[in-house]
Amino acid sequence: MCGLRKMCGICKDGAEMLIQSFALAIDTKCRSRDAQISSRAHHRIDPLTMPVPDPVHTDDLGIDYSDIEAKYAISYEEGFDNVLVVDGVPVIDNAREGRLFTKISKEFARKGVPIKEGGMHMPYDEASGKSKGYIFVEFASPEEASDALAAMHHFPFDAKHTFSINRFTDIEKYATFDETYVPPTVSNYTPRPHMRSWLADPAGRDQFLTYVGEEVQIFWNARTGPDPAFARHNWTDLYVAWSPHGTYLATLHRQGLQIWGGSDWSLVRRIAHPLARLVDFSPNEKYLVTWSNEPIVIPPGAQQGPTFFSPDDEGNNLAVWEVATGHLLRTYSVEGTTTAASGEKKQMAWPQLKWSGDDRYVARVNPGQAISVYEVPSMHMLDKKSIKIDGVVDFEWCPLSDDELSKIKEGEREGDKNSAPDGTREKKTGAARVRENILAYWVPEVANQPARVTLLAIPSRTQLRTKNLFSVSECKLYWQNQGDFLCVKVDRPTKSKKATFCNLEVFRTREKDFPVEVIELKGEYDQVTEFAWEPRGDRFAILSSSDPNLGNIGPGITIKMDVSFFQLEKGKNFKLLKLLKEKTTNAIRWSPKGRHVVLGSIFPVTKFELEFYDLEFTIDPERINTHTAEWGSLVQHLATVEHYGVTDVEWDPSGRYVASSASVWRPTPEHGWSLWDFRGQELVKQPADKFKQFLWRPRPRTLLTKAQQKDVRKNLKEYSRVFEEADAAEESHADKELVAQRRRLLDEWNAWRKRVRPEVQERMARLGRKAKGGEEREEVEEWLEEVIEEVVEVVNV
Numbered sequence: 120m121c122g123l124r125k126m127c128g129i130c131k132d133g134a135e136m137l138i139q140s141f142a143l144a145i146d147t148k149c150r151s152r153d154a155q156i157s158s159r160a161h162h163r164i165d166p167l168t169m170p171v172p173d174p175v176h177t178d179d180l181g182i183d184y185s186d187i188e189a190k191y192a193i194s195y196e197e198g199f200d201n202v203l204v205v206d207g208v209p210v211i212d213n214a215r216e217g218r219l220f221t222k223i224s225k226e227f228a229r230k231g232v233p234i235k236e237g238g239m240h241m242p243y244d245e246a247s248g249k250s251k252g253y254i255f256v257e258f259a260s261p262e263e264a265s266d267a268l269a270a271m272h273h274f275p276f277d278a279k280h281t282f283s284i285n286r287f288t289d290i291e292k293y294a295t296f297d298e299t300y301v302p303p304t305v306s307n308y309t310p311r312p313h314m315r316s317w318l319a320d321p322a323g324r325d326q327f328l329t330y331v332g333e334e335v336q337i338f339w340n341a342r343t344g345p346d347p348a349f350a351r352h353n354w355t356d357l358y359v360a361w362s363p364h365g366t367y368l369a370t371l372h373r374q375g376l377q378i379w380g381g382s383d384w385s386l387v388r389r390i391a392h393p394l395a396r397l398v399d400f401s402p403n404e405k406y407l408v409t410w411s412n413e414p415i416v417i418p419p420g421a422q423q424g425p426t427f428f429s430p431d432d433e434g435n436n437l438a439v440w441e442v443a444t445g446h447l448l449r450t451y452s453v454e455g456t457t458t459a460a461s462g463e464k465k466q467m468a469w470p471q472l473k474w475s476g477d478d479r480y481v482a483r484v485n486p487g488q489a490i491s492v493y494e495v496p497s498m499h500m501l502d503k504k505s506i507k508i509d510g511v512v513d514f515e516w517c518p519l520s521d522d523e524l525s526k527i528k529e530g531e532r533e534g535d536k537n538s539a540p541d542g543t544r545e546k547k548t549g550a551a552r553v554r555e556n557i558l559a560y561w562v563p564e565v566a567n568q569p570a571r572v573t574l575l576a577i578p579s580r581t582q583l584r585t586k587n588l589f590s591v592s593e594c595k596l597y598w599q600n601q602g603d604f605l606c607v608k609v610d611r612p613t614k615s616k617k618a619t620f621c622n623l624e625v626f627r628t629r630e631k632d633f634p635v636e637v638i639e640l641k642g643e644y645d646q647v648t649e650f651a652w653e654p655r656g657d658r659f660a661i662l663s664s665s666d667p668n669l670g671n672i673g674p675g676i677t678i679k680m681d682v683s684f685f686q687l688e689k690g691k692n693f694k695l696l697k698l699l700k701e702k703t704t705n706a707i708r709w710s711p712k713g714r715h716v717v718l719g720s721i722f723p724v725t726k727f728e729l730e731f732y733d734l735e736f737t738i739d740p741e742r743i744n745t746h747t748a749e750w751g752s753l754v755q756h757l758a759t760v761e762h763y764g765v766t767d768v769e770w771d772p773s774g775r776y777v778a779s780s781a782s783v784w785r786p787t788p789e790h791g792w793s794l795w796d797f798r799g800q801e802l803v804k805q806p807a808d809k810f811k812q813f814l815w816r817p818r819p820r821t822l823l824t825k826a827q828q829k830d831v832r833k834n835l836k837e838y839s840r841v842f843e844e845a846d847a848a849e850e851s852h853a854d855k856e857l858v859a860q861r862r863r864l865l866d867e868w869n870a871w872r873k874r875v876r877p878e879v880q881e882r883m884a885r886l887g888r889k890a891k892g893g894e895e896r897e898e899v900e901e902w903l904e905e906v907i908e909e910v911v912e913v914v915n916v
Contacts, residue, residue, distance in 0.1 A: 200261035201235075202287040203268060206253040207280050208241075213248065216241060223254075226276065231429035231447070232267035235259050255287065263423070270425030270446065275497045312381025314366050317816065322845075325771050327778065328368075329792065330359060330812035335370075337384075337816075340776060340794075342846065344803060349384055358812060362400045364819040367442070369398050369407075376409060378442065388445045391427055392438050399470040400442075402518075403478045406495060407440045408470060410453065437471055439481070441496055449498040451483070475556045476519030476602070477527055480577060482558065490514055490560060492577060501578055513596065514560035517628065520601040521820055523553050555579060557628065559605055561594040570594070572607050574626065574633060584633035586624060597659075599652040603629050606659065608650055621647040621663070625693060636692050638685070648680070651707040653716075657687035658696065658734065660707045660716065677726060680704050682718060684734065684754065696734070697754040703728065712774030715797050722766040722785050729768065729779060731757040731799035758799025764789045772818040776802070780813040 211219055220239050227234050238257030241250050258264040264286070274282045313319075317326055324339045326348060335354040339346040355370035362369070367387060368379045376390035376398060390409060397410040417433045425446045432438075435450035453471050472481050480501065482492040489505035519527070530553075555576040564570045570591040574583040586607075588594070593610040605626040610619045623638040640647065640661075646669055649662035662680045669678055682699040699718075703726050706719040718730040736755030762779045764787030769778050780792040791806035792813045821828070831838065 199287045201258045201264045203256045203258070203264055204253055204285050204287055204290055205256050205271075206283040206285070207276065208250070208252055208254050208282070209277075209280055210249050210252050212250075213243065216250075223256075223276075226274070227256075227267060227271060229429065229431050230267075230270040230274075230425055231423045231427055232258070232263060232270050232425070233423075234267075266424040275499070312383055312385055314380045314387075315819070316382040317365075318818070325773060325776075325818070326365075326816040327771070328359065328361075328812070328814045328816065329807075329810070330355070331807045332809040335359060340771065342849070345794075345805075351384070357396070359814070360398050360400075361814055361817055362404045363402055363817055364404055365817040366404055366819075367400075369400075371395060371398065376407075378407075388442060389426075390440055390445060392440075397469055399472070401474045401478045401481070401495075402476055405442060405478045406448070406474070406481070407442050408437065408472050409440065410437045410469070410471065412436065414452075415450065439472065439498065448496055449493075473514070473516055475516050475577070476524070477556065480556060482514070482516070484511060484514055484560075486512060490558070492558075502580075506575070506580065508560065508562060510562045510565045511560055512563060512594070514558055515596040515598055517557035517559065517602045517605070518598055518600050519553075519556075520603070522825075523602075524820065525824075526553050555581075557583065557602070559596050559598070559626075561596065561607070563594075564589075564591060572596075572624065572626075574605075574628070584626065584635070586626075586635050588624070592619060595650070597650050597652060599656075600654050603627070604652065604657070606650065606652070608647060610646075618645065620645055623661075638693055649705070649707055651709055653709050653713045654711050656713040658684060658713075659693075660684050660709075662704060662707065677703060677724070678705075682707075684751075694750070697751045702730070704730065706768060708768045708770060708777075710770050710774035710797065711772055715774065717768055717770075717777055719765070719768045719779075721768060722764070722781075722787060727763050727765045728759055728761055729765070729777075729795070729799070730759050731777075731795075731797065733757055733797075757797075760795065760799050760801065762793055767813065769813070769815055771815045778813050778815065780810065782811055783809055784811060 205223075208223070209219065220241075223239065224234050235257045240255040240257075242253075242255075243250050256267070258267060268284050268286065271282055272284045276282055320339070322341070324341055324346075327338055327340055327345075329336050329338070334350060334352050336350040337348045339348050356373060357371040359371075360369045361367070366380055368384070370377050370379065373394060375392045376395055377386060378388040378390065379385065380387045390407065392409045392411060394411045394413045395409040396412055399408045401407070414434045414436050415428050415432050415438075417428060417430050421427070423429060425444075428438075428447065428450070432447075432450040435452045437451040437453040439448040439450070440446065441448060451471075454467065472483050474481050479495060480492050481495055482490055484490050485505070487510055489507045490511060491505040492501040493499065494501055555578070558575045558577050559572065560575065561572045562570060570588040571585055572588065572594065573585045575581070576583055588609055590611045591609055592612050595608040597606040597608065599605070605628060607624040607626070609622045609624060611622065612619055621640050623640065625636045625638065627634050627636070640663065645663065645665035647661050647663045648669070650659065651661075652659045661683050663683065664678060664680050666678050668676050679701045680703065682702050682704055684696040684698075685693045686696040688694050702718065703720045703724060704718040705724060706721050708717040708719060710716065714733065714735050716732050716734065718732065720726050720728045733753075733755045735753050736757075737753055762781070764781040765779045766782050766785045766787055767778075767780045769780075770776070771778070775797055777795045777797065778792060779795065781787045781790050783790050789806065790808060790810040791804070792810065793801060793805065794803040795801055823831070
């Protein structure tokens with residue numbers, strides 16, 4: 120009833136405004152007519168010939184109201200389709216109306232749906248003099264009103280007000296709603312394609328994608344070899360990219376992006392960003408960032424709406440989009456090159472916008488000045504201001520663990536939006552609390568202030584930990600993928616300033632007060648060129664070298680690297696696990712499941728090798744569980760293989776297979792791809808001219824709890840027996856098919872010989888040659904001489 124009363128009130132206010140407009144038009148018309156009559160009164164009029172007015176219409180004076188009546192004829196279904204009612208507007212007095220209207224107009228224009236000039240009307244309460252919390256908004260056409268409804272409905276105007284928008288005609292319709300029940304018409308159900316149908320594969324196979332020439336193909340990674348699943352010619356103009364969970368496939372074109380998905384690979388969304396060159400999905404696939412080296416240009420008559428650029432976006436080249444709706448959220452201006460403090464031009468870092476692990480925030484750095492954090496999807500700056508940090512160089516978000524993501528997902532399903540007492544984003548899910556997002560940034564030495572690394576909680580902006588550093592030339596931030604550790608690689612110059620050496624500062628973010636462990640790298644660790652955490656583990660690997668030619672590689676020069684594995688001792692600090700000296704490796708590729716690692720020598724080196732290692736190799740699993748093995752003795756080299764010209768190495772999501780590829784986008788002599796198992800045995804080798812890309816399809820995180828995963832590992836022998844039986848049945852079926860195929864080919868051959876033999880005999884007879892009744896036989900004699908014993912007798916003469 121309250122809703123109906125409010126709608127009736129809105130209709131009443133709207134009707135009053137229409138009546139006022141109608142009366143104003145009549146008054147204007149009458150004044151014009153009176154002026155005409157007044158001017159005629161100056162002329163001499165004969166009273167005998169003057170007509171006597173009709174006493175019934177003495178006030179009309181012969182005025183024709185048909186034009187006014189036609190102009191202000193009320194037709195709720197047709198005349199006001201371009202009028203919207205915006206609820207949730209701040210309640211103000213008349214003095215603040217102008218500023219409020221200006222701000223509302225800017226928000227609508229920023230979404231590409233400008234309001235008609237003078238098209239806002241706000242009703243007021245006569246008793247209090249305050250507005251009623253809603254306004255009437257008029258647009259140039261019903262189409263623009265529809266776009267505005269789609270773009271601004273549920274739009275967060277500020278922290279306390281969110282727009283709720285309806286059509287004026289809908290309010291009138293529902294205010295006079297007929298209470299007679301009419302059964303609804305049921306439309307035919309059209310099922311949508313399952314966006315994650317590949318996960319239901321009975322064999323549990325992964326998929327991978329290849330881009331060769333102008334054709335993109337998707338394969339199943341079957342045990343017997345690649346099994347084609349889908350192919351399309353001219354599917355993309357530049358390259359393709361998977362979303363983080365493998366739900367979507369993005370293709371880049373001159374007109375913008377296209378997003379595909381489902382079992383039939385149907386078009387899901389179009390992103391109208393012409394000449395886009397780079398694309399980046401948010402961690403949970405809710406949002407998308409695109410960048411073009413060409414600034415946005417709005418041609419005359421360009422289509423407007425929530426999914427298109429508006430005139431306010433002109434000149435920018437970085438855009439944020441919502442994947443589910445295709446709506447444009449915001450644009451920025453980003454140059455393709457940046458200028459360092461030294462004045463040196465550097466290539467633009469990508470991604471320019473970095474996402475928090477839960478997709479709630481996105482941030483960008485203004486080098487040397489501040490970090491701007493935006494709330495999503497409103498894209499309003501957090502607390503309406505940037506985080507000012509003098510000299511800031513770079514930052515990284517802390518990833519969320521699988522448990523934290525599960526709790527957040529569970530809270531979203533249950534609709535639990537509770538916040539902590541201090542207003543921070545700490546959701547309560549049962550007895551568990553999800554910690555705030557953490558942002559790590561570093562600042563170089565400025566004047567007399569030391570360099571520092573800081574952990575900052577978002578959105579509370581609480582400084583959780585700060586570590587001061589001295590004599591620093593460069594820092595790199597590396598988060599472990601579960602957010603348990605942060606490693607800061609600190610490069611420091613030597614006393615002579617001619618070389619550098621490296622230290623590692625490891626933050627333990629799951630422990631109280633965030634303790635920091637310093638790992639001193641001396642001697643052979645002069646320069647660390649590569650660092651990589653073990654996924655879901657407490658180990659990391661580094662590549663280091665003291666070669667003076669490092670960084671100035673010339674023809675015929677091979678840089679030797681040392682590979683070091685570190686592991687966290689139980690209850691203690693990180694300790695060197697294994698040191699591999701004099702390697703040509705320049706890339707570390709951990710298995711997504713941990714334990715196994717590939718050390719690659721990839722482009723631009725001249726020696727192309729892949730070395731496979733197992734860090735827990737043993738035939739007795741109890742040695743691993745009880746930690747009885749000697750420290751570092753379980754690190755085992757499995758194989759060394761060669762892939763000439765390799766440019767990329769990538770593990771599949773299961774951690775069982777490795778793909779190495781040589782792309783035409785790099786100047787390598789041979790192009791193509793190969794598949795290896797985790798032991799380094801080659802399974803598939805596929806040379807391909809004009810080969811461009813090989814991409815494994817990512818998987819979403821598992822839905823199994825840790826207890827369920829532990830139970831699966833415990834009963835792995837039972838599950839493996841089922842798979843072994845399936846493999847044996849498949850092999851038997853394949854063998855039967857092979858035998859049947861060979862038998863069919865032999866039968867076809869014999870049938871053909873039987874059919875053509877009479878023709879051959881007849882032809883031979885016509886030529887006067889004797890036809891052979893059977894196969895020609897030839898006896899061949901071969902003499903073999905075998906020396907059994909040879910005696911040499913020397914006779915003296």
